[in-house]
Amino acid sequence: TGNRKAVVSTQSTGNSANLTKVHTVLTSNLPYSCLLWMSESSFAAAGFNYCPDLYTVTADGVTFTAKMDVKKEKSGGGAAMSAMARFQKLDVQGQSETGGTTVDTTHENCITEIRALSRNPATGSVSKFSTSGKDGRLVIWNFDALSSSLGGLKI
Numbered sequence: 086t087g088n089r090k091a092v093v094s095t096q097s098t099g100n101s102a103n104l105t106k107v108h109t110v111l112t113s114n115l116p117y118s119c120l121l122w123m124s125e126s127s128f129a130a131a132g133f134n135y136c137p138d139l140y141t142v143t144a145d146g147v148t149f150t151a152k153m154d155v156k157k158e159k160s161g162g163g164a165a166m167s168a169m170a171r172f173q174k175l176d177v178q179g180q181s182e183t184g185g186t187t188v189d190t191t192h193e194n195c196i197t198e199i200r201a202l203s204r205n206p207a208t209g210s211v212s213k214f215s216t217s218g219k220d221g222r223l224v225i226w227n228f229d230a231l232s233s234s235l236g237g238l239k240i
Contacts, residue, residue, distance in 0.1 A: 089142065091128050093117035101128075101142045110147040114138065121199045123228070124210035129153065131196035131216055135188060137226070153231050154190045194220035 091101045093116070101108045115133035122128045123139065127150065131137040136154040140147050195218055202213040202225065210228075217223045 089122075089125075091120055091122065091142075093120050093130050093132070101140075101147045108142070108146040110140065110149070112138075112149065118195065118197060119199045121201060121211065121214060123214075124208065129199060129211075129214065131199050133195050135190040135192040135194065135196065135218070137196065137199060137214075137216060153226065154192075155231075155234050191224050192216065192218045192220055192222055194218050 089101060101110075117130040117134075117138075118132035120128050120130040126143065127139060127141045129137045129139050136152050138152055139150040141150045196216045197219060198215075198217045200215050201211045202215055204210060205212050212228050213225060214228065215223060215225050
Protein backbone atom coordinates (compact mmCIF):
# COMPACT_ATOMS: atom_id res chain seq x y z
CA THR A 86 0.00 0.00 0.00
CA GLY A 87 1.29 3.40 -0.94
CA ASN A 88 4.15 2.11 -3.11
CA ARG A 89 2.99 3.61 -6.42
CA LYS A 90 2.85 7.08 -7.84
CA ALA A 91 1.13 8.26 -11.01
CA VAL A 92 1.61 11.46 -13.01
CA VAL A 93 -0.16 12.83 -16.07
CA SER A 94 1.38 15.34 -18.44
CA THR A 95 0.45 17.64 -21.28
CA GLN A 96 2.07 15.31 -23.85
CA SER A 97 -0.92 12.90 -23.59
CA THR A 98 1.04 10.50 -21.41
CA GLY A 99 0.39 8.80 -18.12
CA ASN A 100 3.23 7.56 -15.94
CA SER A 101 3.08 5.09 -13.08
CA ALA A 102 6.04 4.28 -10.88
CA ASN A 103 6.64 1.84 -8.08
CA LEU A 104 9.82 1.51 -6.04
CA THR A 105 11.74 -0.19 -8.86
CA LYS A 106 10.27 0.73 -12.26
CA VAL A 107 8.54 3.54 -14.19
CA HIS A 108 5.82 2.71 -16.76
CA THR A 109 4.67 5.23 -19.37
CA VAL A 110 1.59 4.95 -21.54
CA LEU A 111 1.14 7.15 -24.62
CA THR A 112 -2.48 7.88 -25.43
CA SER A 113 -4.28 9.12 -28.50
CA ASN A 114 -6.54 11.16 -26.20
CA LEU A 115 -6.23 14.82 -25.48
CA PRO A 116 -3.98 15.65 -22.51
CA TYR A 117 -5.03 14.85 -18.95
CA SER A 118 -4.95 17.42 -16.17
CA CYS A 119 -5.83 15.33 -13.09
CA LEU A 120 -5.98 11.77 -11.82
CA LEU A 121 -7.29 9.70 -8.92
CA TRP A 122 -6.15 6.29 -7.70
CA MET A 123 -9.31 4.16 -7.78
CA SER A 124 -7.64 1.12 -6.20
CA GLU A 125 -4.15 -0.31 -5.66
CA SER A 126 -4.00 -1.30 -9.33
CA SER A 127 -6.04 1.29 -11.25
CA PHE A 128 -6.42 5.03 -11.64
CA ALA A 129 -8.80 7.41 -13.39
CA ALA A 130 -7.41 10.28 -15.47
CA ALA A 131 -9.41 13.20 -16.83
CA GLY A 132 -8.77 16.45 -18.62
CA PHE A 133 -9.23 17.94 -22.07
CA ASN A 134 -11.21 15.01 -23.51
CA TYR A 135 -14.16 15.89 -21.16
CA CYS A 136 -14.38 12.29 -19.90
CA PRO A 137 -12.69 10.30 -17.11
CA ASP A 138 -10.70 7.32 -18.42
CA LEU A 139 -9.76 4.25 -16.39
CA TYR A 140 -6.26 2.73 -16.54
CA THR A 141 -5.00 -0.51 -15.01
CA VAL A 142 -1.49 -0.82 -13.60
CA THR A 143 0.25 -4.22 -13.57
CA ALA A 144 3.84 -5.36 -13.24
CA ASP A 145 4.02 -5.26 -17.06
CA GLY A 146 2.87 -1.66 -17.42
CA VAL A 147 -0.10 0.67 -17.67
CA THR A 148 -3.03 -0.16 -19.97
CA PHE A 149 -6.16 1.74 -20.94
CA THR A 150 -9.25 -0.01 -19.56
CA ALA A 151 -12.33 2.06 -20.46
CA LYS A 152 -13.92 5.47 -20.93
CA MET A 153 -16.12 5.99 -17.90
CA ASP A 154 -18.62 8.35 -19.54
CA VAL A 155 -21.27 6.44 -21.46
CA LYS A 156 -22.53 8.29 -24.54
CA LYS A 157 -25.80 10.12 -24.09
CA GLU A 158 -28.60 9.05 -26.41
CA LYS A 159 -29.97 11.86 -28.52
CA SER A 160 -33.72 12.22 -28.56
CA GLY A 161 -35.77 13.33 -31.49
CA GLY A 162 -35.15 13.47 -35.21
CA GLY A 163 -31.97 12.24 -36.70
CA ALA A 164 -31.24 11.01 -40.18
CA ALA A 165 -34.90 10.04 -40.62
CA MET A 166 -36.09 13.65 -40.21
CA SER A 167 -37.13 15.22 -43.49
CA ALA A 168 -35.52 18.41 -44.70
CA MET A 169 -38.81 20.28 -44.27
CA ALA A 170 -39.28 19.03 -40.68
CA ARG A 171 -35.67 19.93 -39.82
CA PHE A 172 -36.11 23.47 -41.20
CA GLN A 173 -39.35 23.93 -39.28
CA LYS A 174 -37.72 22.74 -36.05
CA LEU A 175 -34.76 25.10 -36.50
CA ASP A 176 -37.09 27.97 -37.41
CA VAL A 177 -39.19 27.49 -34.26
CA GLN A 178 -36.08 27.31 -32.08
CA GLY A 179 -34.48 30.31 -33.78
CA GLN A 180 -31.29 28.45 -34.62
CA SER A 181 -29.19 27.99 -37.69
CA GLU A 182 -28.07 24.54 -38.80
CA THR A 183 -24.41 25.48 -38.40
CA GLY A 184 -24.94 27.16 -35.02
CA GLY A 185 -22.59 25.17 -32.79
CA THR A 186 -21.35 21.73 -32.02
CA THR A 187 -22.80 19.10 -29.75
CA VAL A 188 -20.78 17.23 -27.16
CA ASP A 189 -21.80 13.67 -26.31
CA THR A 190 -20.19 13.60 -22.86
CA THR A 191 -21.53 14.71 -19.48
CA HIS A 192 -18.95 17.49 -19.20
CA GLU A 193 -18.91 20.06 -21.96
CA ASN A 194 -15.44 21.44 -21.25
CA CYS A 195 -12.12 20.46 -19.67
CA ILE A 196 -12.24 18.48 -16.41
CA THR A 197 -10.00 20.22 -13.88
CA GLU A 198 -10.52 18.19 -10.71
CA ILE A 199 -11.31 14.59 -9.76
CA ARG A 200 -11.89 13.56 -6.13
CA ALA A 201 -12.91 10.45 -4.20
CA LEU A 202 -16.19 10.77 -2.33
CA SER A 203 -16.51 7.30 -0.80
CA ARG A 204 -14.53 4.11 -0.64
CA ASN A 205 -15.47 0.47 -0.16
CA PRO A 206 -14.49 -0.25 3.47
CA ALA A 207 -13.46 -3.84 2.70
CA THR A 208 -11.19 -3.17 -0.28
CA GLY A 209 -10.36 0.52 -0.01
CA SER A 210 -11.29 1.05 -3.66
CA VAL A 211 -13.26 4.12 -4.72
CA SER A 212 -17.01 3.54 -5.03
CA LYS A 213 -18.07 7.16 -5.71
CA PHE A 214 -16.04 10.04 -7.11
CA SER A 215 -16.69 13.53 -8.43
CA THR A 216 -15.35 15.58 -11.31
CA SER A 217 -15.59 19.32 -11.85
CA GLY A 218 -14.65 21.29 -14.88
CA LYS A 219 -14.51 24.57 -16.73
CA ASP A 220 -18.11 24.06 -17.82
CA GLY A 221 -19.16 24.80 -14.23
CA ARG A 222 -20.50 21.30 -13.64
CA LEU A 223 -19.87 19.13 -10.62
CA VAL A 224 -20.63 15.52 -11.57
CA ILE A 225 -20.89 12.66 -9.07
CA TRP A 226 -20.04 9.24 -10.54
CA ASN A 227 -21.15 5.97 -8.95
CA PHE A 228 -18.53 3.40 -9.94
CA ASP A 229 -20.81 0.41 -9.23
CA ALA A 230 -23.42 1.76 -11.68
CA LEU A 231 -20.68 2.57 -14.21
CA SER A 232 -19.19 -0.92 -13.98
CA SER A 233 -22.54 -2.58 -14.69
CA SER A 234 -23.22 -0.33 -17.69
CA LEU A 235 -19.71 -0.98 -19.04
CA GLY A 236 -20.00 -4.76 -18.83
CA GLY A 237 -18.79 -5.65 -15.36
CA LEU A 238 -15.80 -3.32 -15.16
CA LYS A 239 -13.54 -4.09 -12.17
CA ILE A 240 -10.91 -2.01 -10.41
